[in-house]
Amino acid sequence: MNQPIQDTFLDGSVNVHDVPADSPANDYPTPLDPLVPVDEPLRPSGAEQARTILAGASVGTLASLTADGSPWASVVQYAVMHDGTPVLSVSTLALHGRNLQADQRASLAVAAPVSEGRDPGDSGRVTVAGWVEEPEGEERERAEAAYYKAVPAAEIYNEFGDFNLWALRIERIRWVGGFGRMASAQPSAYAAAQPDPVADAASYAVRHMNEDHADALLAMARAFTGHTDAVAATALRADRYGLDLGVETPRGKTPARVNFLEPVVERDGLRKATVDLTKRAYEIAG
């Protein structure tokens, strides 16, 4: 494949840089004549990745500004409202609480869970940034409900006494999925995006496919990626739109993408999507 890496920055500028001379990507084999036309890979957008990672955790790190304008990182618990707005509850006695009272600019970073044996550098993380404000009226009720649900201990400790409840108004979103996988997103796209319904099931599904269905993965690689001479394939990641595979051919190894026949919209839809794609692969590969 050996495409240049395209990196889109938050200010809208795009940086296309060549794959470094020592990158493994230089040894990826190019696809052969495919058995059926190879679909354009369909992947979660940066906005969807960001929503998914934020929805998948309740602990992140806040960046705030100290009195002299220096950055201050602090681990916090958070909730996410239906439109993706993060909710924080920060003690007015703590330094980060005093920071936010004095300057409302803030950023929140969250890391996706790192599967066992996976490189944390090749794992998802997201940054959202903007400013905090105290939600009011109905939004405050929704924010409190979301926070108590995500952080049950807050209710026991009646956290809202000497705590400020903050909604983080997001201006910038940056997702990094791993080596060479990254994107920014607009706030409107982020607010409209849905967290991946299969995120919780994905890591089990990947392990299960690799342990028990190597033949199905190989059939997918041969049928859908153009690597018709593939001799082995492993699942690397699963999402609502398809699977990232590691494909082995006599010409070398390469990552490749296969799309599901239809995007998955139900929490428990990953199994059916994978079975359907496997059947189609066997039909094509014969």
Place this chain on the structure above:
Amino acid sequence: MNQPIQDTFLDGSVNVHDVPADSPANDYPTPLDPLVPVDEPLRPSGAEQARTILAGASVGTLASLTADGSPWASVVQYAVMHDGTPVLSVSTLALHGRNLQADQRASLAVAAPVSEGRDPGDSGRVTVAGWVEEPEGEERERAEAAYYKAVPAAEIYNEFGDFNLWALRIERIRWVGGFGRMASAQPSAYAAAQPDPVADAASYAVRHMNEDHADALLAMARAFTGHTDAVAATALRADRYGLDLGVETPRGKTPARVNFLEPVVERDGLRKATVDLTKRAYEIAG
């Protein structure tokens, strides 16, 4: 115990605030006449806690400043040198890399692993803050070696090509251990402190004590905490200096601390320290 909470801030100011009216701490029973004089609880210092948490991970969150001075949080991998100095390797193409090139002020937050079933709000986290600079000469060699050891993929991807290697010069250290457990530390104390040698073993030891040695924990609670009428005790945390217990008495439940006879200095010394303390407890409690 029901002591006021003392919160020491980074500027040296101390904030002593009463336990909130709705806090569980208001119901803690006070100790009775002890069987032997109760030792002053010996606990890891904030500097030691900070060194331990940083040594126990290689993924944290960096706070840096964008061009307009806003905070930006981003998940990073890091290493720690022998004096506790964190080492980062940050791409010059990434926003946080450009941030640090323009303004060297930076902060790093790291969360201790959260044991299964434990509340992340009652778990350790640390913030260090100061500024980054590129290490030179011998220090650069040590920094590279530490980074490659902590982040093996960096070597495969030859990360120092379009990456900057930074040493974080620490000016401020803030540790939070959980509800009401927090401390700041001076940079000199932080540099001189040692990570807890039993940190890796502690969570297994706590589980093992609770599953198989409830009688030993109860004997410790009766002998060393003044709660001579204790009817049950569970281990909450273990460190080089002793155990945090949850003690149940007919008068109510309370947390309590027991010190080991000697601080543990070896990685595998936790078992012997616990056995020795158990023997002494049985001698006292009869």
